[in-house]
Amino acid sequence: xxxxxxxxxxxxxxxxxxxxxxxxxxxxxxxxxxxxxxxxxxxxxxxxxxxxxxxxxxxxxxxxxxxxxxxxxxxxxxxxxxxxxxxxxxxxxxxxxxxxxxxxxxxxxxxxxxxxxxxxxxxxxxxxxxxxxxxxxxxxxxxxxxxxxxxxxxxxxxxxxxxxxxxxxxxxxxxxxxxxxxxxxxxxxxxxxxxxxxxxxxxxxxxxxxxxxxxxxxxxxxxxxxxxxxxxxxxxxxxxxxxxxxxxxxxxxxxxxxxxxxxxxxxxxxxxxxxxxxxxxxxxxxxxxxxxxxxxxxxxxxxxxxxxxxxxxxxxxx
Amino acid sequence: xxxxxxxxxxxxxxxxxxxxxxxxxxxxxxxxxxxxxxxxxxxxxxxxxxxxxxxxxxxxxxxxxxxxxxxxxxxxxxxxxxxxxxxxxxxxxxxxxxxxxxxxxxxxxxxxxxxxxxxxxxxxxxxxxxxxxxxxxxxxxxxxxxxxxxxxxxxxxxxxxxxxxxxxxxxxxxxxxxxxxxxxxxxxxxxxxxxxxxxxxxxxxxxxxxxxxxxxxxxxxxxxxxxxxxxxxxxxxxxxxxxxxxxxxxxx
Amino acid sequence: xxxxxxxxxxxxxxxxxxxxxxxxxxxxxxxxxxxxxxxxxxxxxxxxxxxxxxxxxxxxxxxxxxxxxxxxxxxxxxxxxxxxxxxxxxxxxxxxxxxxxxxxxxxxxxxxxxxxxxxxxxxxxxxxxxxxxxxxxxxxxxxxxxxxxxxxxxxxxxxxxxxxxxxxxxxxxxxxxxxxxxxxxxxxxxxxxxxxxxxxxxxxxxxxxxxxxxxxxxxxxxxxxxxxxxxxxxxxxxxxxxxxxxxxxxxxxxxxxxxxxxxxxxxxxxxxxxxxxxxxxxxxxxxxxxxxxxxxxxxxxxxxxxxxxxxxxx
Numbered sequence: 075x076x077x078x079x080x081x082x083x084x085x086x087x088x089x090x091x092x093x094x095x096x097x098x099x100x101x102x103x104x105x106x107x108x109x110x111x112x113x114x115x116x117x118x119x120x121x122x123x124x125x126x127x128x129x130x131x132x133x134x135x136x137x138x139x140x141x142x143x144x145x146x147x148x149x150x151x152x153x154x155x156x157x158x159x160x161x162x163x164x165x166x167x168x169x170x171x172x173x174x175x176x177x178x179x180x181x182x183x184x185x186x187x188x189x190x191x192x193x194x195x196x197x198x199x200x201x202x203x204x205x206x207x208x209x210x211x212x213x214x215x216x217x218x219x220x221x222x223x224x225x226x227x228x229x230x231x232x233x234x235x236x237x238x239x240x241x242x243x244x245x246x247x248x249x250x251x252x253x254x255x256x257x258x259x260x261x262x263x264x265x266x267x268x269x270x271x272x273x274x275x276x277x278x279x280x281x282x283x284x285x286x287x288x289x290x291x292x293x294x295x296x297x298x299x300x301x302x303x304x305x306x307x308x309x310x311x312x313x314x315x316x317x318x319x320x321x322x323x324x325x326x327x328x329x330x331x332x333x334x335x336x337x338x339x340x341x342x343x344x345x346x347x348x349x350x351x352x353x354x355x356x357x358x359x360x361x362x363x364x365x366x367x368x369x370x371x372x373x374x375x376x377x378x379x380x381x382x383x384x385x386x387x388x389x390x391x392x
Numbered sequence: 393x394x395x396x397x398x399x400x401x402x403x404x405x406x407x408x409x410x411x412x413x414x415x416x417x418x419x420x421x422x423x424x425x426x427x428x429x430x431x432x433x434x435x436x437x438x439x440x441x442x443x444x445x446x447x448x449x450x451x452x453x454x455x456x457x458x459x460x461x462x463x464x465x466x467x468x469x470x471x472x473x474x475x476x477x478x479x480x481x482x483x484x485x486x487x488x489x490x491x492x493x494x495x496x497x498x499x500x501x502x503x504x505x506x507x508x509x510x511x512x513x514x515x516x517x518x519x520x521x522x523x524x525x526x527x528x529x530x531x532x533x534x535x536x537x538x539x540x541x542x543x544x545x546x547x548x549x550x551x552x553x554x555x556x557x558x559x560x561x562x563x564x565x566x567x568x569x570x571x572x573x574x575x576x577x578x579x580x581x582x583x584x585x586x587x588x589x590x591x592x593x594x595x596x597x598x599x600x601x602x603x604x605x606x607x608x609x610x611x612x613x614x615x616x617x618x619x620x621x622x623x624x625x626x627x628x629x630x631x632x633x634x635x636x637x638x639x640x641x642x643x644x
Numbered sequence: 645x646x647x648x649x650x651x652x653x654x655x656x657x658x659x660x661x662x663x664x665x666x667x668x669x670x671x672x673x674x675x676x677x678x679x680x681x682x683x684x685x686x687x688x689x690x691x692x693x694x695x696x697x698x699x700x701x702x703x704x705x706x707x708x709x710x711x712x713x714x715x716x717x718x719x720x721x722x723x724x725x726x727x728x729x730x731x732x733x734x735x736x737x738x739x740x741x742x743x744x745x746x747x748x749x750x751x752x753x754x755x756x757x758x759x760x761x762x763x764x765x766x767x768x769x770x771x772x773x774x775x776x777x778x779x780x781x782x783x784x785x786x787x788x789x790x791x792x793x794x795x796x797x798x799x800x801x802x803x804x805x806x807x808x809x810x811x812x813x814x815x816x817x818x819x820x821x822x823x824x825x826x827x828x829x830x831x832x833x834x835x836x837x838x839x840x841x842x843x844x845x846x847x848x849x850x851x852x853x854x855x856x857x858x859x860x861x862x863x864x865x866x867x868x869x870x871x872x873x874x875x876x877x878x879x880x881x882x883x884x885x886x887x888x889x890x891x892x893x894x895x896x897x898x899x900x901x902x903x904x905x906x907x908x909x910x911x912x913x914x915x916x917x918x919x920x921x922x923x924x925x926x927x928x929x930x931x932x933x934x935x936x937x938x939x940x941x942x943x944x945x946x947x948x949x950x951x952x953x954x955x956x957x958x
Binding site: 217245366383386 | 774776777778780781782784785787788791792796885939942946948949
């Protein structure tokens, strides 16, 4: 059947990209040597495979978080990065780094997640006042709201001499990913799977509060589930690799163009395409200025902005 | 029967509904009529539990609004809202199949598929089934939402101005379909209508609202007379009787 | 017929400048005074540039939320500067005299701004929200591209230019200041003479054209002027996203006039006042370094959301 094609294509692209990702880098690695060269094998297990997995996990979970957010807000142009969610998580992370630097990473992550929950709540409170006939106002308010939170974070970091930390969180990159340093991301991947189990609920919620109530959906519950998922994913990603802007925006928009919004069908493609884009950005970042590396977040900042502008400006076809 | 008793509703300082009490009969089409801002939509939203009640109670058959699980309520009544703006890109067929969601919670059975096919048929949507909602016209989208409520297959069906955006043919067909549902399947239908001609032609029962209060109610033939309607709309309204139909004239 | 509010603002600006120059002045008076005078001149120049650029842009785009900074002009300047380093190399960049670099930057910036924003204004002026969003995304794109190119530049070369590329309130460069003032003064004269025609342009493209205003040609020249003004401000102190918005909304709420002969000087004075007063408070009273721009971001953003919540931005 025709509808299986997107899944096959996504899967194939991911396989190819993963293969490329595993064999590209400063250290030499080739298919011929890896099986009997212990050093190469070690490189594979400690760096290349974790790095590839991290990019896949991050890309898929962020894209899924983006699509959930878009359905819940009922607006095409929101994602954790355009709603202050990432900045709020950063503020939380900053606070815990200053106040309790000794806490384990898991505890820090939870604080960041709580902060980003508060951030999302603030965003929802703000957009409630917006007229429903001006959909682009929502991302604009979100961006400015994020800007304010970001300015606050910069100010605090400046006073506490933590600007460098902020720089690390702000630019998502995978060069620091090694075995033992990325495993938290499996949680993000798990959340994406969880979201798939609730795919129908999110689709119904996307019809609006009234329509979902009329279908007997516990709207509040679904909203909470979605918001918590988004907050957790954003914080997990920031803690491990840093902010990757636009993924959650661009990928769901492309998939929605091609396949619509019935999450039961599209969520796997959203996750796969997100993973593919992040991995591709990471690969480009590794080869563009070899042997230096460009953060994947920067690469996708360019790629994603161009694609997004195209989405916004292309002439609507009849 | 829907039993509304002592319902008042205010948004800020504006009193939208003032102590409304009434019964809406089963197995009939009830038309909610009245001038703009009379509180028709608010009343409908309170009946369906879409807005929380402030004072008063509403019960649908034996279910008390506000104390019933959402899913149980969704199995009892389906609602078609007035403005059906949808941001998400769903196909018409997908939308209608979500009408079965209260029954199957996302695991469709053969019976569900039959019901969906029937809904597509009844509302003339087969040709549009695989189109996205944002690629069909306003009237077609409206029909898709009505078809979704139909697929929900509930005892009660509440519709807020479903004829908006519909052309003549589809408006009449929709009313005829609702009539058939009431007659053949003993469904109870509450419908907010602006065009009095449709109300007079199809409704069994009329509830008229004005300024947030009940103006009059009763069987259509009894209460829809020139005097009542003129007072309701503060405009000269005449009833014109032809051989087998009654027309409401108010255009001049 | 100067307006009352304009005179009050001007008075406040003079007072703030005096405070800025004399606060805590005890030892090495002449040395410190000279340093502060340069800085003061820089702040006032930036204020004038930002205030007027914002007003002009809002007249062109026909609304009061868009500012050059929100639309990504600042980010574009940084991108142009980085591309220059990228193409002529870090060593070449450092050897070029300051005014030449500034001139090239400004020229490229004008071409880019007129091309990008001219097309955008032309095609989408009716859909303001779309324009805002596109502008914001442009800004993000320019920033990402800038940091992308910075990574492409050889790190050792990049270190050489980093100091000269990223200006701050703290260190205003004298040569740049002089160049800026030389560019600013003729620009101001030209803009001042456009005031009456700007009033008609504020009616919108079609009404203005039916009144005989050569709208498109003027829009082109005004975009060039805006690009030059933004170049001046950004070259001196770096990007400040929300200053323009803060200034324009305050100006409109004070003035209740549509006449550019009043609006332009007031917003220039307002912007200069905010910068000088803010810098006095932050640097000299609170003893905080280089955080004024962050605070302006914060306060400007809050103001924006406040205006939004009050339903003032439609």
